[in-house]
Structure formats: C-alpha cells, structure tokens
Amino acid sequence: MKYQSVQKTNQLLQYEALVPRLKKSHPHYQKLKQQLGQDLSGYLGEKNVRYYFEFIQVKKGYHITGLRFKGSTFYTQIDHLIATLTAIFIIEAKNRKGYISQNKHGQYLQQYNQTTVAFDNPRIQVEIQKRQLSYVLKKHGFPTIPIIPLVAFSHNTVQLDQSITSPDVMIAQDIPFYINDSLSAQHQASFNNYELNQSNKLLTKLHEPLQTNIIEEYQINKADLIPGVICPTCKKTFTQRKFATWTCPICQKSDPLAHIQALREYALLFKPTINNSQARWWLNITNKDLSYRLISQFPLVKQVGKKAIHYDLSSLIDNPK
Numbered sequence: 260m261k262y263q264s265v266q267k268t269n270q271l272l273q274y275e276a277l278v279p280r281l282k283k284s285h286p287h288y289q290k291l292k293q294q295l296g297q298d299l300s301g302y303l304g305e306k307n308v309r310y311y312f313e314f315i316q317v318k319k320g321y322h323i324t325g326l327r328f329k330g331s332t333f334y335t336q337i338d339h340l341i342a343t344l345t346a347i348f349i350i351e352a353k354n355r356k357g358y359i360s361q362n363k364h365g366q367y368l369q370q371y372n373q374t375t376v377a378f379d380n381p382r383i384q385v386e387i388q389k390r391q392l393s394y395v396l397k398k399h400g401f402p403t404i405p406i407i408p409l410v411a412f413s414h415n416t417v418q419l420d421q422s423i424t425s426p427d428v429m430i431a432q433d434i435p436f437y438i439n440d441s442l443s444a445q446h447q448a449s450f451n452n453y454e455l456n457q458s459n460k461l462l463t464k465l466h467e468p469l470q471t472n473i474i475e476e477y478q479i480n481k482a483d484l485i486p487g488v489i490c491p492t493c494k495k496t497f498t499q500r501k502f503a504t505w506t507c508p509i510c511q512k513s514d515p516l517a518h519i520q521a522l523r524e525y526a527l528l529f530k531p532t533i534n535n536s537q538a539r540w541w542l543n544i545t546n547k548d549l550s551y552r553l554i555s556q557f558p559l560v561k562q563v564g565k566k567a568i569h570y571d572l573s574s575l576i577d578n579p580k
C-alpha cells in the first residue's frame with residue numbers, strides 16, 4: 260500500500276507568497292499573518308502524522324490526504340483517509356503544542372506559555388467527517404463499512420492529560436499501533452477488491468480543492484505590496500540585482516535563479532501569465548532587456564489582437580515546491 264505525501268494547499272502557498280510582501284500598515288496584515296501561521300501549522304501536523312503510516316501493516320488499500328468533498332449539505336475536509344477492505348480510518352491531525360486536557364463540559368484546553376485556550380473538540384469534528392463520508396458512500400451504493408474516526412496530536416512537545424479518555428484520541432506515534440490492532444480484530448471484509456477500487460475512484464472524483472484568491476478576498480492593491488525578489492536562503496529581505504545575479508544584503512548569498520520563486524509567487528497570487536512591464540514591477544527592476552531575459556525562457560502565450568506579449572508561468576505552479 261502506498262501513502263500519499265502531504266502537499267501544501269494552494270491557500271497556504273498564497274499566504275506564504277503574500278505575507279512577506281504585504282506592507283505592515285495594511286489593515287489585514289495581522290490577520291493574514293496569523294492565518295499563515297495556522298495553515299502552516301496544519302500542514303506540518305498532517306505531515307508529521309503521515310510519517311507514522313509506514314508502520315501500518317496493511318497490504319490492500321489506499322490513502323488520500325487533504326480530501327475535501329461536499330457531503331449532505333456542506334463541504335468537509337479529511338486530513339487523512341486510509342481505506343482497507345475491512346474498515347476506513349479517518350484521521351484529524353492536530354499540531355498544538357503544550358499540555359492538552361478536557362474539562363467536564365467536554366471542551367478541549369491547551370496550556371502553553373502560561374496561557375490556556377479552549378478549542379473545538381476535535382473528536383466532534385472527526386465525527387462530523389465520518390457522517391459525511393458515510394452519507395456519500397451510501398448515496399453511491401457502497402455496502403456499509405466501519406468508518407473509524409481518529410484524532411492525532413502531532414507536535415513533538417504535546418502531552419495529553421488523563422482527562423482525555425477517548426481511546427481514539429492519541430499522539431501521532433500511536434496511530435499505526437491503533438490501526439494494526441483494529442485491523443487484526445476485524446476479520447470480516449465489508450468491501451471486495453472491486454468496491455475498494457471504486458470507492459477510491461469515487462472519492463478522488465469528488466475531491467474539490469478549496470479555490471481561494473486572497474488578493475481579491477482581502478482587496479489587496481498593488482500599492483499594498485512590496486515588490487522584489489526575496490532572498491531564498493535567509494528569506495529575511497529582498498535581494499539586489501548586481502553582476503547578473505541576485506545578492507542578499509543580510510546573508511550575502513547570491514543566487515542567479517532567485518527570480519524563479521518570485522515569478523512562481525506572482526503566478527500563485529495573480530495569474531499564470533506575465534508581460535515585460537508586470538515583471539519589472541514584480542521583480543523590482545527597471546531594465547526592459549533584463550526583464551526580457553528573465554521571462555523569455557518561459558513559453559509565449561498565443562497572442563490575441565494587439566496585446567502586449569505575455570509569457571506562460573503555469574509550469575511553475577503545476578508542480579509547486
């Protein structure tokens with residue numbers, strides 16, 4: 260059985276491209292910075308949980324990460340889904356640090372750095388995901404199969420208090436043991452091979468990645484952005500173009516290809532095509548010939564009418580790093 264690798268969502272890539280370039284005076288700067296932190300933490304949590312899947316002992320099955328689909332009425336997102344012939348496991352990854360406990364009202368609490376915050380009960384979140392998945396499978400005529408919801412805390416500093424008594428809430432390392440035990444206790448297959456494959460095809464088809472455009476959503480104008488090529492090594496500041504390369508004034512590292520990442524970010528935030536004057540603005544250069552040399556390595560977009568020549572950057576976002 261092969262496990263998928265966890266990819267950054269398009270939304271996270273947009274936050275990563277935008278926040279370092281957004282002027283701190285922008286009214287949504289703090290909110291966007293916080294959102295970037297949250298999405299990044301979510302991504303790291305999913306990735307940490309994924310690491311332990313290699314220890315699951317199951318030969319036949321499939322794994323889908325970041326599955327987002329429309330259930331009975333609303334969209335639901337499952338961090339990890341592992342389907343086998345006898346059961347489907349759905350795993351909600353939580354990357355919270357510190358000490359996690361549950362109070363008598365069922366609320367989850369995180370204690371970290373001398374503060375305590377309450378957060379949504381992840382057990383309820385994953386139960387909702389289970390119902391939505393069960394609804395979709397039933398609707399498409401699949402036989403009933405046990406769906407086992409799990410919550411995995413993935414941060415390496417996390418400690419779970421004994422007030423958390425649900426056996427399906429655990430630290431990430433315990434995931435493979437839990438799944439192996441459940442599978443060896445369940446001998447009766449609910450799906451045959453054909454149904455297992457068909458359910459994979461169905462869920463892959465129903466997957467609808469979240470479409471976001473944060474530039475539009477937060478009404479960000481050109482004037483709100485600081486254009487330029489960020490240092491790929493220290494990521495602390497913008498590089499300067501000198502002697503056919505980009506050099507960082509802080510760490511002093513040079514990289515002649517540093518503009519590629521800047522162009523990728525342009526494609527993520529705006530559109531996957533760029534012309535000479537847009538490139539000069541975005542890369543913060545004034546020389547037309549230099550701009551031409553940097554973007555003309557990309558394919559030309561077929562011209563309609565008398566519009567300026569555009570270059571196609573889509574190869575940069577089809578395989579995001």
Ligand SMILES: [Zn+2]
Binds near residue numbers: 492493494509511
């Ligand atoms: Zn640097």
